[in-house]
Amino acid sequence: MSVSFGQDCIATSLNQSPVGGRLRDGDVAALLYDRARQEFMAGAYQDASATIARLLEVSPKDGDTLLLAASIAERLGDALLAARYYERSLGQLALPVRKQAGFRAASHYLDGAEPDRALAVLLVLHKDFSADCDVNHSICSLYREAGRYPDALAYAQTLARVGRDFENWLNAGMVLLGAGKVEEAYAPLRKAYDAKPDERLALTELFWCAISLCDFPLADRLQGELVAAYERDGERLDIRENVFRSLQWCSDEAYHVLSALNTAANLNVPVKPRPSYRRDVSRRLRIGYVSSDYCEHATLALMAGVFEHHDRSRFEVFGICHTRAKDRGGRLRQRFLNAVEHFVDIVDLDDDQAAAAIRALDLDILIDLKGFTFDNRLGIFCRRPAPIQVSYLGFPGSVAGVGIDYAITDAIVTPPSSEPFYAEKLIRLPGSYQCNDGTREAVMRQGLRATHGLPEKGMVFAAFNQAVKIRSAVFAAWMDILTAVEGSVLWLIEMNETTRSNLRAAASRAGVDPGRLIFARKTSIPEHLHRLTHADIALDTSPYNGHTTTADALWAGVPVITFKGESFAARVAESLLNAVGLPELVADTLDQYRLMAVALAQDGVRQSRLRQHLLDARKTAPLFDTARFTRDFESALETIAADAAARG
DSSP states (O other), X not given: OOOOOSSOHHHHHHHHOOTTTTOOSOHXXXXXHHHHHHHHHTTOHHHHHHHHHHHHHHOTTOHHHHXXXXXXXXXXXXXXXXXXXXXXXXXXXXXXXXXXXXXHHHHHHHHTTOHHHHXXXXXXXXXXXXXOHHHHHHHHHHHHHTTOXXXXXXXHHHHHHHOOSHHHHHHHHXXXXXXXXXHHHHHHHHHHHHHOTTOHHHHHHHHHHHHHTTOHHHHHHHHHHHHHHXXXXXXXXXXXXXXXXXXXXXXXXXXXXXXXXXXXXXXXXXXXXXXXXXXXXXSOEEEEEEESOOSSSHHHHHHHHHHHHOOTTTEEEEEEEOOOGGGOOSHHHHHHHXXXXXXXEOTTSOHHHHHHHHHTTOOSEEEESOSSSTTOOHHHHHTOOSSEEEEOSSOSSOOTTSSOOEEEEETTTSOGGGGGGOSSEEEEESSOSOOOOTTSOOOOOOSOGGGGTOOSSSOEEEEOSOGGGOOXXXXXXXXXXXXXXXXXXXXXXXXXXXXXXXXXXXXXXTTOOGGGEEEOOOOXXXXXXXXXXXXXXXXXXXXXXXXXXXXXXXXXXXOEEEEOOSSHHHHHHHHHHHHTTOGGGEESSHHHHHHHHHHHHTOHHHHHHHHHHHHHHHHHOGGGOHHHHHHHHHHHHHHHHHHHHHHO
């Protein structure tokens, strides 16, 4: 963090301060202040330090005294002591001097690797400078670097309003984007990009914003610019995006792993070497699962049954939780708490403390359920608190560069051709890699479609994936399908107003009545499953498929059409369809996908047969057999432990 001031207010204050000008403790204090100031001006810093120490005993709260003490400490090279004096002076100084003193303190704390103290100083400054561009910019920067986007939101909103240059606009936009305020992020990010279109970070941030808003013309143009920039880079790509974002628009596994390593490097945490491992066969295998998603979240909706079906005679299960306090509730979380043998709360621990707490558990295997997704704690894994570290479920790709040894996958999402692009050793399950909860309610189609804003007649195509997964080529295929199937509608998940407008505009450009796009309101998981039964056919996205979204549709008896992909994220739907015995719904290409959807929409008999197949699959298909899956998963854990022991 650096802030430039046109005038050194602190030096001016020291030069102009009269003898004892602000002191009220008598002549002794005034004389000591004058002596310390004269010694400082003469360069006799050690003498000045001794004098100021005597003065602080007499007048410990005077602003001018603390300011002088800080300046002396700076000259003597004790930056952290100077920071403390500047911090103590803030409430006693005039506003112009107060701002610079605060920034001096924050800068010294940052140089001393104390970002939390720097942030605390800036937050104090903000009380007097709530609309100040420099203060809000610096607070945003520190929160953003710490990954605390929600905490930075209010400051970013102010910065978006008062920002005056490229750095301000980019900073505000990045925080707003990270905090999920995509619509608000667009304006500052567009300003940043327009100011410096060749700046890679500005390009990638605006690109992600455009993807998130389904602004297809802008997203396609920026994607072309980004790809061209990478081609100019040569062998060393200047990657500025988180790897999770790269999965949404690119299916190149080589790029994914480079992006993963770049994302890992940004953690700035050295990875400890893998320790030797020798299994203690006299005890159960001790397994720890780390996640922030032990709440009403898709991950726990999938995992709850596995926790409940673990064989307690062979496995001792630890649920290691960093779920935010506001999310700690709900039926799924209670199932998790009831199922795990040990609950370990690390939400208030930093990575060093959490790693120490986990190390004390003496686990055999530590499993990360987050990967490079928001709110992960991969810094813990860099510290290697367990001899074996595994990635599963949360991230569809290599979690490279953070000390993960194994990844649990399957043969479809990670065929042999994927192996060169994984840092982890791949352990493939015999069926789909994705667990599911076979105890969910066996929902059936009931009531009127109109209850959900749908027409009573006509084909309902459902596409409940998040907006970021909808790419222009796939949306164009959807519009071709609607055009070919008279009276059909496209049922989408709830989206913000800008995204809805962009999708409607894209439909209109394709010659489709925008009214045929219907947006479902946000609701609970059980209610969503009930309404999903009213869809006739689900249409998948690519290069990032529906994962939980696809499993939900299949459980609700809705056939899902997808097409083959070239990365883990783009092969998930194929894996799930194979696990319910419907590989024929996987097209080879996007063109075949389009034709397959139209043909199925026009074949009512086949639709009925597929729906019945899926309803029966709830009791017969491997995808929904939670007990069977858990046994396979446990076999994989045993294989991992044996392999690690063999490696020593």
